[in-house]
Amino acid sequence: MSNIISRNFRVLCDFMDIYQFMADIYEKDWRNGVPAPFLEYALSSDWMNKSLTHHWKIWEDNGCMAGFVFYENPVHDVYFSLRPGYENLADEMVTYAVSSMPRVDGYLRFVIFGGQDAIKEAAAKAGFRQSFDYMYKVFDFGQSLNYPLPDGFHFVKPENFSVEKTVECCWKGFDHEKEEGIWDGNAEAGYYMLMSPHMCKENSVIIENDDGEYVCYAGMWWTPQNHLAYMEPLCTIPKYRNKGLASAALSEHYRRLKPLGATHMTGGGNIFYEKIGFKPLVHWTFWEKNL
Numbered sequence: 001m002s003n004i005i006s007r008n009f010r011v012l013c014d015f016m017d018i019y020q021f022m023a024d025i026y027e028k029d030w031r032n033g034v035p036a037p038f039l040e041y042a043l044s045s046d047w048m049n050k051s052l053t054h055h056w057k058i059w060e061d062n063g064c065m066a067g068f069v070f071y072e073n074p075v076h077d078v079y080f081s082l083r084p085g086y087e088n089l090a091d092e093m094v095t096y097a098v099s100s101m102p103r104v105d106g107y108l109r110f111v112i113f114g115g116q117d118a119i120k121e122a123a124a125k126a127g128f129r130q131s132f133d134y135m136y137k138v139f140d141f142g143q144s145l146n147y148p149l150p151d152g153f154h155f156v157k158p159e160n161f162s163v164e165k166t167v168e169c170c171w172k173g174f175d176h177e178k179e180e181g182i183w184d185g186n187a188e189a190g191y192y193m194l195m196s197p198h199m200c201k202e203n204s205v206i207i208e209n210d211d212g213e214y215v216c217y218a219g220m221w222w223t224p225q226n227h228l229a230y231m232e233p234l235c236t237i238p239k240y241r242n243k244g245l246a247s248a249a250l251s252e253h254y255r256r257l258k259p260l261g262a263t264h265m266t267g268g269g270n271i272f273y274e275k276i277g278f279k280p281l282v283h284w285t286f287w288e289k290n291l
Contacts, residue, residue: 004066004089006096009056015043016197018058021065025083026226028138028264030282031115033068033081035266037198037221037230042072044196046189049075052102059089069093075102078110080119087118094122114283128287137267137278141229145254145277147247149207153215155252156206162214163190166206169214173235198223203256205249209240216245218253222260229257229265247276 009018022036042048052075059067066086070079078097082089094110101108110128112119139145149155156162167190171183193199200222207216215237221230231253236245253265267273274280 003062004059004086006057006059006092008054009058009068009070011043011050011053014058015040017065018068019198021068021083022081023223023225025081026228027115028281029115030113032084033113033116034079035223035226035228035230037223037228037232039070039072040196040198041219041221041230041232044193044199046192048073055101057093057096057100059086059093061086067093069097069101071102074104076104076107076109078108080110080112080116082116082119090118090122091125094119094126098126108289110287112285112287114285120285120287123287126289128289130285131288133283133285134269135280136269136282136284137273138281139250139254139265139267139273139278141254141258141263141265143277145251147244147251147276149248149252150243150245152210153207153245153248154210156208156214158202158204161201161204161206163187163194165208165214166190166217169206169217169237170233170235172237173217174233175238178238203253203260205252205256207245207249215240216249218246218249220253220257222257222262224261227261227263229253229262231266234268246272250276 019036019040022033025032026035043050056070058065066083067089068081071077072079078101080093110123112123164187167187168183171177194201198221200220203220203222205218206214208214218234219232223230234246267278
């Protein structure tokens, strides 16, 4: 008789167990699902809708987490984490996603990674088809990353970290100023994120100019169990782009995290990462169906 049970996620008591589950099943190519910091970063951010997390579903085998279905942003994008050896749960997880995960105007999409073959097969049986894909770049610390900091800029010491200036840098760096106007001075979202259990402020990298303005920010979620330097977010304010600041910030991450035991660092899908030595490793695929 199967000992597997399923239950809905409880945000006030399940997160740390989910974090450990994701760390336990982690592989560099995300073949079992996203790394643990992926979800923690989202839950600690003000851009994610957290009001529907009760739709998330956990599968357990005698108290051991075996599977997890959840959304990130937007809520209609569904992700799957599955422990190796429990591929037989894939059909049930996909069926649950179709019946119970949030939709936007009836739209639902699955985000499935290369190597998640059981999930792909279950999605195909449910009538979903891959609509597009891309390769996400990762930096191997067996290589060297050593881009210099341009003249007129310097790294901010961790003890001098300013939440307000960091939030303002992100506001400008993600083009909110252009689209929504000048930052209103509210830094509560930054303080909220700093309360995350694995947010690594001391190894986040901030670059400022000689006037003391923060111009580039690269956050860090150091995950020793997986030897993973999970970098999020990365931004440069518009007037200082294309000067090599982001490359210098990631090089500083390399210098700080490699001695701690990091073997690789996440990047993203942008061609920028490949230009500075990151390699395509994580295959993102997106699956859709007219429901």
